[in-house]
Amino acid sequence: MTSQVQALRAADGATLDLASVAATLADQFTVVTRPSQLIRRVRLDTFDRRLHAAELTLEHQVAGSQERLVLDGPACSSTVTVPATEPRWPVLAAGLPDGPIRTALAPVIGIRALLVVSDEKRRVRRLELHNEDDKTVARVQLDEPATATAAPPQLTVLALRGYEDLAGRALRLLTRAGLRQVDHREAHAADVQPTAGIVATSPAIELLAAQLGEFLAAMRDNLPGLLDDVDTEFLHDFRVAVRRTRSTLKLGRLALPEVMHRRWEPAFKWLGDLTTPVRDLDIYELDLPVMTTWLVAAEATDLDELAQHLRRRRSSARRAMVQGLRSARFRRLMAGWHDTLTRLAEGSQDLTGEQLSAGVLAQRSIRRAYRRVARDGAAISPESPAEHLHELRKRCKELRYALEVFAPVIENGPRKRAVADLKSLQDVLGRFQDCEVQRLALRDFAEEMMADGTPASAVLAMGELIGHLDVEQDRARERFDGAFAGFTRPSGRQRMQRLGGGR
Amino acid sequence: MKVLATYNIKGGVGKTSTAVNLAYLAAREGRRTLLWDLDPQAAATFLFRVRPRVKGGGRALVNRRRPIEAALKATDFENLALLPADFSYRNMDLELDDTKKRTRRLGQLLDSVSGEYDIVFLDCPPSVSLVSENVVAASDILLVPLIPATLSMRAFEQLTRFVSEVEGRRPEVVAFFSMADRRKRMHRDVIEAMRSNGSCVADTIVPALSVIEQMAQHRAPVPAFAPTSRAARCYEQLWAEVRPT
Numbered sequence A: 001m002t003s004q005v006q007a008l009r010a011a012d013g014a015t016l017d018l019a020s021v022a023a024t025l026a027d028q029f030t031v032v033t034r035p036s037q038l039i040r041r042v043r044l045d046t047f048d049r050r051l052h053a054a055e056l057t058l059e060h061q062v063a064g065s066q067e068r069l070v071l072d073g074p075a076c077s078s079t080v081t082v083p084a085t086e087p088r089w090p091v092l093a094a095g096l097p098d099g100p101i102r103t104a105l106a107p108v109i110g111i112r113a114l115l116v117v118s119d120e121k122r123r124v125r126r127l128e129l130h131n132e133d134d135k136t137v138a139r140v141q142l143d144e145p146a147t148a149t150a151a152p153p154q155l156t157v158l159a160l161r162g163y164e165d166l167a168g169r170a171l172r173l174l175t176r177a178g179l180r181q182v183d184h185r186e187a188h189a190a191d192v193q194p195t196a197g198i199v200a201t202s203p204a205i206e207l208l209a210a211q212l213g214e215f216l217a218a219m220r221d222n223l224p225g226l227l228d229d230v231d232t233e234f235l236h237d238f239r240v241a242v243r244r245t246r247s248t249l250k251l252g253r254l255a256l257p258e259v260m261h262r263r264w265e266p267a268f269k270w271l272g273d274l275t276t277p278v279r280d281l282d283i284y285e286l287d288l289p290v291m292t293t294w295l296v297a298a299e300a301t302d303l304d305e306l307a308q309h310l311r312r313r314r315s316s317a318r319r320a321m322v323q324g325l326r327s328a329r330f331r332r333l334m335a336g337w338h339d340t341l342t343r344l345a346e347g348s349q350d351l352t353g354e355q356l357s358a359g360v361l362a363q364r365s366i367r368r369a370y371r372r373v374a375r376d377g378a379a380i381s382p383e384s385p386a387e388h389l390h391e392l393r394k395r396c397k398e399l400r401y402a403l404e405v406f407a408p409v410i411e412n413g414p415r416k417r418a419v420a421d422l423k424s425l426q427d428v429l430g431r432f433q434d435c436e437v438q439r440l441a442l443r444d445f446a447e448e449m450m451a452d453g454t455p456a457s458a459v460l461a462m463g464e465l466i467g468h469l470d471v472e473q474d475r476a477r478e479r480f481d482g483a484f485a486g487f488t489r490p491s492g493r494q495r496m497q498r499l500g501g502g503r
Numbered sequence B: 001m002k003v004l005a006t007y008n009i010k011g012g013v014g015k016t017s018t019a020v021n022l023a024y025l026a027a028r029e030g031r032r033t034l035l036w037d038l039d040p041q042a043a044a045t046f047l048f049r050v051r052p053r054v055k056g057g058g059r060a061l062v063n064r065r066r067p068i069e070a071a072l073k074a075t076d077f078e079n080l081a082l083l084p085a086d087f088s089y090r091n092m093d094l095e096l097d098d099t100k101k102r103t104r105r106l107g108q109l110l111d112s113v114s115g116e117y118d119i120v121f122l123d124c125p126p127s128v129s130l131v132s133e134n135v136v137a138a139s140d141i142l143l144v145p146l147i148p149a150t151l152s153m154r155a156f157e158q159l160t161r162f163v164s165e166v167e168g169r170r171p172e173v174v175a176f177f178s179m180a181d182r183r184k185r186m187h188r189d190v191i192e193a194m195r196s197n198g199s200c201v202a203d204t205i206v207p208a209l210s211v212i213e214q215m216a217q218h219r220a221p222v223p224a225f226a227p228t229s230r231a232a233r234c235y236e237q238l239w240a241e242v243r244p245t
């Protein structure tokens, strides 16, 4: 079992040469050169790189007739290898072979699918370092591209558990011979932020164009996975980007040209609406396992009919959505929007609004959004209908987006705390609203299912769910006053006023 | 995590050979595997080319002055780690006797690595002792190699009695015939007799094969140096029969 890995590179300009590495190590070890192997390495991760963030790497390796999955990385106590034959990607956690890799990965990837992020043919040559008993005590591996386009060669020293000191000794021999250790972080250069260089005095339009460009990129990135139905989060993230676009257009009205309001706000509303039904149904499918645990009188299997009904509804909703996303209208929207953003970013003459600085627009927007939340929230009484709480939830989202969109030009400390304050309130409102929507929808489903001749047991089980949602909704409602008071408490208000430019 | 012990009151019956080969096969199919060589004679440790030395000895492990993680050694094979034997293990009975829950201590020690391994093999010294009581209490499966001879049947009966006297959870006892010679009439008769009196006996028979003896020269598991040998196939078959799901 490998426990530690240290990557090395040649001194500037020099090439890595395994023969001279072996000669260096022969000083203190018996060096055995293994035959070189051609390995196809298929690197896997979720679309949002959850494995990378958790310092794990997962590879499907094919060497000759041998296929295996290898889980490794600094966060792994030891390399885990499992034989795997022709796994199909993308795959959800449940689709991985049963065993240690699935156990280790399931909590990390959650509901996301594993996809191929790179697929390279490599030539791997290994040296085994033996002691006097001819026991392998460390390994050195040279991993070279077998094709011109692949990543550059890499030399690594692999330590074995219980023999780490000997890997250390090998490492010292190699560094003394002129090789350089690669810092783990150095391997991954930081992404360049598109909003880099934008400050409070920059024109507001510059910040808005940069952010809108980011959201468009997110929509495009998520589109293929969404169309292929790889996992539920492609649609979710696509919708977040659409919602952020809509909020930014709204927040930016003062600084943006009129056409943005007239043409693009309705266009993105259409796109949002197009994707809503599938998302709503996704939420049920994701929640169903938890909902099953709510049942008291009914059996878990009584919900099978509901699950089937949801799947049928979802596939027809998906057909409609996919049709919309493959339509000329959608293509025109994406192309036209790209074009508009390009011209906006270039400061095109026909696309100007009021000359405002990013800082001023940020202050105005945050101030305004905060006032609305405070005003609407204060007006909520025990008699307020659910609709009013729903409206308040939307106001909160606007404030949240304002705090996000203008993040590059406002103070980060107070901003983060303001978001945290807001989040508790949003959680309560979100739970309240979700219960409301799910309760009503379950009623509709029950009617549809009864019309289809579903057995009573299924409908009764759904009744239990509705009862549970009702209680939870009341509970969320009870927590509202406390959450709102927490949000409007003096320290929070002061913070918000500071972000909103005083007073 | 499942614990599988190769155990027999008698020595020289194939406990170590079986533990080493099955542990190798478990690791090869992707299970994170640990082999604990509990025998102070250190035969399994030798076969993996590891030095029979544990810092602080068995005593430090048993009284938890040193975690067992610190004593683990990677073998030359992926997914397979060894907790080596140490000559001081010959005193392990005394050390266990000094602890609270004297019959459960080994199991407790293994709990500390349960997140890291899917399967643990215990290669036991041939004896009836506090160590074996601990092994029985810690195991899910006791795999008992039997040489088909009347004498070894007696030993097997003793063993079953011993297991049935252990308090608490008891392992499943699975016997299999080791070093059997199908040509020997007596062997055939004994196998028949065992089956008919209701003992759990694996279908796989590991015959007497010289490749198995050669493990000592190669210092490696059979399937590693003779992957297509009959012996390798026998161990694969045995593993398929006894492996926990």
Ligand SMILES: Nc1ncnc2c1ncn2[C@@H]1O[C@H](COP(=O)(O)OP(=O)(O)O)[C@@H](O)[C@H]1O
Pocket (backbone or CB within 6 Å): B010, B011, B012, B013, B014, B015, B016, B017, B018, B043, B178, B179, B180, B206, B207, B208, B209, B210, B212, B213, B214, B215, B216
């Ligand atoms: N099936 C077999 N055929 C031939 N020799 C065997 C076989 N199984 C074990 N041996 C040999 O018999 C001796 C004792 O085996 P071992 O596995 O060490 O038994 P134990 O651990 O029960 O003392 C060793 O020399 C081993 O190589």
Ligand SMILES: [Mg+2]
Pocket (backbone or CB within 6 Å): B015, B016, B017, B039, B043, B123, B124
């Ligand atoms: Mg032995």
